[in-house]
Amino acid sequence: MKKLSLLGATGSIGRQTLDVIQQHREDFSLAAFSAGRNIEETRKIIGDFQPKLVSVELREDAEKLKAEFPSLKVMYGEEGLVETAVFEETDMLVNAVLGSVGLRPTLQAIEAGKKIAIANKETLVTAGHLVMAAAKKHNVELLPVDSEHSAIFQCLQGERKKNIERLILTASGGSFRDRTREELKDVTVQEALNHPNWSMGAKITIDSATMMNKGLEVIEAHWLFHLPYEQIDVILHRESIIHSMVEFHDSSVIAQLGTPDMRVPIQYALSYPDRLPLPTARRLNLLEAGHLHFQPMNQERFRMLALAYQAGKAGGTVPTVLNAANEAAVAAFLDGKITFLQIDEMVERALEKHQSISQPDLETIQQTDKETRNFVHSLL
Ligand SMILES: NC(=O)C1=CN([C@@H]2O[C@H](COP(=O)(O)OP(=O)(O)OC[C@H]3O[C@@H](n4cnc5c(N)ncnc54)[C@H](OP(=O)(O)O)[C@@H]3O)[C@@H](O)[C@H]2O)C=CC1
Numbered sequence: 099m100k101k102l103s104l105l106g107a108t109g110s111i112g113r114q115t116l117d118v119i120q121q122h123r124e125d126f127s128l129a130a131f132s133a134g135r136n137i138e139e140t141r142k143i144i145g146d147f148q149p150k151l152v153s154v155e156l157r158e159d160a161e162k163l164k165a166e167f168p169s170l171k172v173m174y175g176e177e178g179l180v181e182t183a184v185f186e187e188t189d190m191l192v193n194a195v196l197g198s199v200g201l202r203p204t205l206q207a208i209e210a211g212k213k214i215a216i217a218n219k220e221t222l223v224t225a226g227h228l229v230m231a232a233a234k235k236h237n238v239e240l241l242p243v244d245s246e247h248s249a250i251f252q253c254l255q256g257e258r259k260k261n262i263e264r265l266i267l268t269a270s271g272g273s274f275r276d277r278t279r280e281e282l283k284d285v286t287v288q289e290a291l292n293h294p295n296w297s298m299g300a301k302i303t304i305d306s307a308t309m310m311n312k313g314l315e316v317i318e319a320h321w322l323f324h325l326p327y328e329q330i331d332v333i334l335h336r337e338s339i340i341h342s343m344v345e346f347h348d349s350s351v352i353a354q355l356g357t358p359d360m361r362v363p364i365q366y367a368l369s370y371p372d373r374l375p376l377p378t379a380r381r382l383n384l385l386e387a388g389h390l391h392f393q394p395m396n397q398e399r400f401r402m403l404a405l406a407y408q409a410g411k412a413g414g415t416v417p418t419v420l421n422a423a424n425e426a427a428v429a430a431f432l433d434g435k436i437t438f439l440q441i442d443e444m445v446e447r448a449l450e451k452h453q454s455i456s457q458p459d460l461e462t463i464q465q466t467d468k469e470t471r472n473f474v475h476s477l478l
């Protein structure tokens with residue numbers, strides 16, 4: 099029985115993780131979890147899974163829960179996230195919180211020797227060098243949950259890194275894949291949230307539409323698989339059936355396929371190296387799928403992908419700025435404060451203004467993150 103801590107239990111990945119636990123009660127249990135502000139859902143999860151520790155974003159919500167569940171340990175804020183991540187009774191952390199707020203809990207969990215299933219890509223983008231160095235030092239395994247990275251991880255089982263020619267990440271193209279940049283001027287939040295293949299949280303759905311999601315995933319792949327950016331490519335694949343591929347020096351390409359269902363990579367990370375049944379997942383029927391389509395990425399049209407490659411290659415605090423500016427700009431778009439195309443513009447302006455610092459430590463990363471968010475807010 100693996101005892102889990104789950105950050106972001108009320109989110110899209112969090113809920114699907116709970117579904118996986120629910121289907122495998124004899125293999126997994128939930129010892130601790132965090133939520134943000136969705137207290138109704140938090141109460142329900144406490145009732146269904148009987149954890150020992152719960153953390154929420156706000157102090158007043160923590161006080162309410164403490165009064166309702168006197169035997170439960172209840173925490174709040176960033177400290178609560180950290181305590182959930184390092185909870186002594188758990189073997190593994192599932193990090194499905196949104197944004198760079200996941201960085202400190204991840205680093206602390208690594209120091210505490212917890213195995214980590216990582217969905218929270220912003221953490222790897224903002225400080226991949228710190229996370230990977232800590233994982234190496236403490237001999238901690240980071241298991242990818244993001245569908246592309248799980249696919250690559252699966253393709254690499256039994257393979258040697260030295261034989262890899264390149265990674266090929268697939269991108270669906272997002273909500274506006276068939277529109278020109280000109281046609282994006284007046285798009286609404288509702289239209290942007292209409293992803294063609296995946297049902298996900300709001301922020302990542304917008305990232306998918308701007309192609310920043312793929313940019314963040316290129317940086318995530320760089321850190322998880324220790325490969326230079328020149329060996330990481332992106333291809334547009336409309337169906338999201340091939341979740342990603344690895345090409346080897348002998349010209350062989352290994353791909354991982356399946357219907358778009360995040361419970362599959364979540365469960366693989368939890369059960370690795372075993373594979374458990376998942377009866378509720380829809381089976382892939384290639385005869386029904388019929389045709390799979392591929393297109394080259396147009397980096398002029400999807401400017402954020404080009405920016406992410408540049409930021410990743412530049413290193414230092416540049417990826418931190420890319421991520422923080424994007425988090426702030428997407429939140430502003432979702433709040434109706436800026437237009438869709440202004441997301442790109444704000445990220446570009448934050449990057450232009452920034453003077454990079456090389457080999458940043460945690461404090462420098464957090465300071466840069468804060469200053470970048472303030473800069474974007476000053477533009478609103
Ligand atoms: N959704 C998907 O299919 C995929 C997601 N990912 C990655 O997984 C991560 C989570 O994505 P997703 O599940 O879509 O996001 P959601 O927005 O659906 O969920 C985010 C979760 O984080 C919590 N949260 C947000 N901000 C805070 C905060 N400041 N303090 C504490 N908790 C907070 C939310 O709480 P509450 O709702 O209670 O306020 C919620 O539980 C992201 O990094 C994303 O890129 C990667 C691949 C696929």
Ligand SMILES: CC(=O)[C@@H](O)[C@H](O)COP(=O)(O)O
Pocket residue numbers: 244245246268269270271272296302305306307311312360
């Ligand atoms: C499910 C998942 O992993 C998402 O990150 C997904 O990749 C989004 O789809 P696109 O970014 O390819 O549109």
Ligand SMILES: [Mn+2]
Pocket residue numbers: 244245246315
């Ligand atoms: Mn993905």
